[in-house]
Amino acid sequence: MPRKRIVALTLAALSFGAAPAFAQSLNEPALIVQSVVSGLEQPTSMAFLGPDDILVLQKADGRVRRVTGGVLQAAPVLDVAVDSLSERGLLGIAVDPDFAVTRHVYLYYTESSTPLDTTGEANPLGNRIYQYDWDGSALVNPALILDLPWSTGPNHDGGVIAFGPDGFLYAVIGDLNRSGKLQNIPLGPDPDDTGVILRIDTNGLGAPDNPFYTPAEPAARMSRYFAYGVRNSFGLAFDARTGDLWDTENGPNSYDEVNRVIPGFNSGWNRIMGPDSRDPQGIGDLWVAPGSIYRDPEFSWFIPVAPTALVFPESPIVGCALQHELLVGDSNCGQIYRFKLNAARDALALSSAPLVDRVMDNATNRCLDEVGEIAFGQSFGSVTDLENGPDGMIYVVSITTGRIFRIAPRPGFFPDADGDGADDACDCAAGDAGAYAAPGEIPRQRLLGAAPHTVFWDSRTGAFGPGTTTTIVSGLAGGLRASGGYAGACDLAVGVAGTSFVDPRAAPPVGEAYYYLVRAQNSCGQGTFGDGTPVPDPRDELDTGTRPSCGSP
Numbered sequence: 176m177p178r179k180r181i182v183a184l185t186l187a188a189l190s191f192g193a194a195p196a197f198a199q200s201l202n203e204p205a206l207i208v209q210s211v212v213s214g215l216e217q218p219t220s221m222a223f224l225g226p227d228d229i230l231v232l233q234k235a236d237g238r239v240r241r242v243t244g245g246v247l248q249a250a251p252v253l254d255v256a257v258d259s260l261s262e263r264g265l266l267g268i269a270v271d272p273d274f275a276v277t278r279h280v281y282l283y284y285t286e287s288s289t290p291l292d293t294t295g296e297a298n299p300l301g302n303r304i305y306q307y308d309w310d311g312s313a314l315v316n317p318a319l320i321l322d323l324p325w326s327t328g329p330n331h332d333g334g335v336i337a338f339g340p341d342g343f344l345y346a347v348i349g350d351l352n353r354s355g356k357l358q359n360i361p362l363g364p365d366p367d368d369t370g371v372i373l374r375i376d377t378n379g380l381g382a383p384d385n386p387f388y389t390p391a392e393p394a395a396r397m398s399r400y401f402a403y404g405v406r407n408s409f410g411l412a413f414d415a416r417t418g419d420l421w422d423t424e425n426g427p428n429s430y431d432e433v434n435r436v437i438p439g440f441n442s443g444w445n446r447i448m449g450p451d452s453r454d455p456q457g458i459g460d461l462w463v464a465p466g467s468i469y470r471d472p473e474f475s476w477f478i479p480v481a482p483t484a485l486v487f488p489e490s491p492i493v494g495c496a497l498q499h500e501l502l503v504g505d506s507n508c509g510q511i512y513r514f515k516l517n518a519a520r521d522a523l524a525l526s527s528a529p530l531v532d533r534v535m536d537n538a539t540n541r542c543l544d545e546v547g548e549i550a551f552g553q554s555f556g557s558v559t560d561l562e563n564g565p566d567g568m569i570y571v572v573s574i575t576t577g578r579i580f581r582i583a584p585r586p587g588f589f590p591d592a593d594g595d596g597a598d599d600a601c602d603c604a605a606g607d608a609g610a611y612a613a614p615g616e617i618p619r620q621r622l623l624g625a626a627p628h629t630v631f632w633d634s635r636t637g638a639f640g641p642g643t644t645t646t647i648v649s650g651l652a653g654g655l656r657a658s659g660g661y662a663g664a665c666d667l668a669v670g671v672a673g674t675s676f677v678d679p680r681a682a683p684p685v686g687e688a689y690y691y692l693v694r695a696q697n698s699c700g701q702g703t704f705g706d707g708t709p710v711p712d713p714r715d716e717l718d719t720g721t722r723p724s725c726g727s728p
Contacts, residue, residue, distance in 0.1 A: 198554060199553070199554050200552065202513075202550050203497065205589055206494060206584060206585060208580050211581050213247075215240060215578065217264075217577070218559065218572050218578075220266065220559060221560050223270070228241070229241070229242040230268060230270075235264055237265050239252050239253040239282070252314050253282075253307065256290055258292075258293045258296045258329075259292065260296075260328075262334075263299070263325070263329055264334075265282070265284040267282065268280065275674065275675055276623050276629065276631070278308050279308060279309070281304060283334045283336050283346060284302070285302050287299055295329070300325075302323040302332055302333075303319060303322055304323070304379075306320050320344075320377065324367065327352050328351045331350050333349045335410060336411075337413070339413055342619060343374050343382045344373075344374070345373065346372070348373070350405070354445070357369055357370045357403045358404065358444060359447075359460070370405045372401045372402040372403075372411070372440075373399045374400075374401035379399075381394075381400070386401065386439035387400050387465075387467075402438075402440035402442060403440075404442040405422075406425060408423055409423060409483040410503070410504075412484075412486055415615075419520070419521070420435075421433065421485055423482035423484075424442060425481055426479050430448035430449030431479045432448065432474070432475050433485070433503060434470070435521060437468065437470065439468050440470060443458070449472065450532075472533070474514065478537045478541045480541060482505050482512075483505060483560075484504045485502065485561060486562060486563060487501055487502075488500060488502065488569055489567070489638040490563070490568075490597075490612065490637050491611050492596045493584070498601070498612075500516065501513070501514040501516060504559075505557075507541065509553060509556050511551045512551055513549055514549060530545060530548055555571060555580065556574070557573060558573055559573070563638075564637060565637045567637040568582060592605045593606055593607055595607075595610075595641075603699035603700070604698040610643065610697035611640045612638060614643060615703070616702060617633055617635060617693050618633055625682075627680070629676070630676050630678065630691050630693065635695050639695060639699070640699070643697040644669075644672050645668075645696075646670070646671075646696060647668045647693050648704065649678070649691050649725055651688070651690075652689065653687050664692075664722055666724050
C-alpha cells in the first residue's frame, strides 16, 4: 500500500548549490551536452541495468526511479522510508558484477525508524547498505548487509558505493562530525565506522587482504577498512587501466581534495586538509594505525567548491584526448573539471604555472581563479554522479536541475567514416562501426555454480566497440600446477558476443578443477589473457600461437 509521506518542500536545508541560470556548456567543441531525462526529484546517483535502462535514486522521498529508452517511468521500482535531513537520504547504488545471474542491486540510505519519510527524525535506524533482488520490474527481498552509524550528523554521511575490479564492494561514510581515532585524534574514542572507506564482500565482511584485516576477527571494524581519516566524500571511481581507487573529499572552510587511495590510506582529517606543506604541524599529530600511510592529495581547491563525483572516461566516443583522463564534478560552482594523468597514472599531470603546486588558489573568485587548465564543463548545477555509459558516453546526474545529462560526440564535427561516433583520428578501425579501440585486459571475470560452470566477465563494448567479442580458454588446474604454465590450455569458445558462457563439458575428474581465462578481440586487434603490463606473466604465452579446441562433452 502507498505510504504517507513527510517530505521537505524546499531545498534550503540541503548543502547543494542552486540550479544553474544558463545552459550547460563544455570547453571541448567536439562534444555536446544532451538531456537524457528530466522531472527527477533530488537525484543523487544512478546505475545501468543494461543499455538504455537506468535506475536513479531520489534523495528525500526514498524512491528508486527507472529510466528506459530516455523515458522516466511513472511508478518507482522501490520506495523506502528515509530521513533526509541535511546530507542524509537515499544516497548510493551499485549493481552486482554478477547481476546477470544474481540479479542483486545494492543501496545505501539513511533509514527512518518509521514507515514515513522524515526530515530530522530524532533516532533514524542508521546509514545502511541493503542488498535487493531485481525481479524485472521492482527491487524486492531486502537483506541488510552493513549497519553504519547515523549520529551525530546530520551531515557527512558519505553514501557512495561501488564495486571494484577486484569484485569487492567499496563504501564511504563521512566523519558524522565525530572526533575519534579515525579522525586522527590519538586519544579519542576507538574506531567507530566513521570517516572511512570500507571494502567488504557481499556479506558485509572485510576483504581478507584489507590493510587492517585480522584473520581471527573478520567482522571486526578495522578488518573492513581500506582507508580512514576522511572528512566526507561524494565520489569514488576506479581507473580501468590500473585498478586504482580515487576519491574526492570535502574540506571545511579550506582545502577540498582529489586523492588516489592506496590500501591503508590515512587522508589526514581532522589534522590535515590539503597538502602537508601548507600545514604548520606536519603529520606527527596523526593517529597511526599499523599498516597505515599518509599521502598528500593529488589536487586541492583552497576555497571549497565541494567536489563530488569522479569518472575516468573509457571510450574514444567522448574524444581522442579525453579518453582515460579524469573528470570531477562539483556542487558549489556547477562545474566539471578535467585532469590529465602522468604516464604511470599514479598522479595528476598539471602544467600551467598556477597549478604546478597542485592547488587551485581561488580565494578571490572561488569558481574561476586558476581554473583555466582544468576547466571542462559549466552550469550543471550540483553534480552528484558521473558514470560511463554502455554506449561509451558520459552520464551526469544533477540534483538541483532534476536531470540526467549525457556528454556525447557532436555530429559532423570530426571525420567519422563508419558512423560509430568515434573520431577517425583515434578510431583504430575507421571502416568498422563495431570497433573503435584496441581491446585491453578484461579487468574482472567470475565463475559461478557447480558444473556446468557459467563464466562471467565485464562488458567492454562501451570502451572498445559494440562488435567486441570474447575468447575463453580453459584447462585442468592440476596440469597448470604441475607445469607452471599453460601448455595444456584449449579454446573453450571463440567469438562470444555476450558477457557470459556456460561450459558445455562434463564435470572434471574427481579431485580436479577447470580454470578459465578470457580475452577480448575486435577488428582493431586482440586484448590479453594476462594483466596487460610489461612485467612477465605466465598467461602472456596464451596471447601468441594457437590452441586446440576443448571439444564437446
